[in-house]
Amino acid sequence: MGWISTYEGLPHTTVKSFTISQQAGDWYISCSYEIEPQIREKEFDYVGVDLGIKELAILSTGLVFSNPKALKNAQNQLTRLQRELQRKEKGSNRRNRQRLRISKAHRRVSNIRKDATHKATSYICKNHAVIGIEDLNASGMMSNHKLAGAVADSNFYEFKRQISYKALRYGSDVVLVDRWFPSTQLCSCCEHKKPMNLSQRIYSCDRCGSVLDRDFNAALNIENYARRAFAVPGHAPDNRSHAPVEVSIEIDVISCLGFE
Ligand SMILES: [Zn+2]
Known part of the structure; x- marks a missing residue:
């Protein structure tokens, strides 16, 4: 070459x-x-990361990483290209060219998603010493058809993968939160637990009166989980091998x- x-x-x-x-x-x-590894001083000791469907990620520090708008636009374009393909004659050159256009559009969607995820995970790993993140069962969520599109979009698996290797690179520790931990059902102030269905966007606690955004409350619960994991001797994961x-x-x- x-x-x-x-x-x-x-x-x-x-x-x-x-x-x-x-x-x-x-x-x-x-x-x-x-x-x-580039071990560096961190601005925050602990952070909880809630991976959203509407937003890319919500941090317990209050920071929100939104899904890029370009992603939605690229997806609309993809839908249109797919519709146009149906009208092209099978086996024709026009159809083949359309196929190539579609795969280029797919690649664009995936690149936009990757770029947003890289920006978020780099920021998280550079600035936080201990990162709590849900060990989501993405394949389980995928089988729920209503959620599938949104979940695939939000890129849970890739997000977790990037956090894992960037944490090693910048010397942070990762606490994977048990997938049965009810992060959305607990009150992050008083730990009162109540059922929450998907449409409820606000968590309002019946016991202490706290009113919080659903995902922000979940991020706070995940941060609390990470803090507790470190309080138990022997339970702290250690990524800081400096290898x-x-x-x-x-x-x-x-x-x-x-x-x-
Ligand atoms: Zn409460």
Whole structure:
């Protein structure tokens, strides 16, 4: 292939592996390498992260990461392209070209989602020493048809994966909250428990009178869970091994010559 120019500089290190792949008509090189963790001072000791359906993530510090608007637009475009495909004659060149357009649109949706997730997880891992996050059973939620689209969109699995490796990179600890922990049903002030159905967006406590946004209340409960996990000796997970962390990056080689 010869030399390839990259838009962003690469780290001066030995690459462990290369993977070359083709997606939607374009070529990619993905390489993985080891880097030294960048342990840094954190602004916050604890944070609870509630992964939303409406929002990307809500933090117990009050910060909200919204789903990007571009995602919705790209999805509308995808729906339109799909409809147009139905009208193209089977086996025709027009139909093949339309297929390529659709896969490019799919890739765009996935890139927008990935970008938003990367921004949120980097911020969380750089600025918080202990991160509580729900160990969501995403596949279980996927089987519920009403939720499926929204859940796939919110990218739960990818979010958790990024938090895990970035926590190693920046020296944070991750507490995975038990999937049966009733984070939405508890009052984050007094721990009173009451049933909450999906349509209830506000948690109002019958015992202490607290009134909180549903997801923010859940994030606070997750933070409390993480604090308790650290209060029990021997239960604190320790990610701070200071060992090199393996990361992988993807390089776009659209302009690469000689590949057909
Ligand atoms: Zn209460």
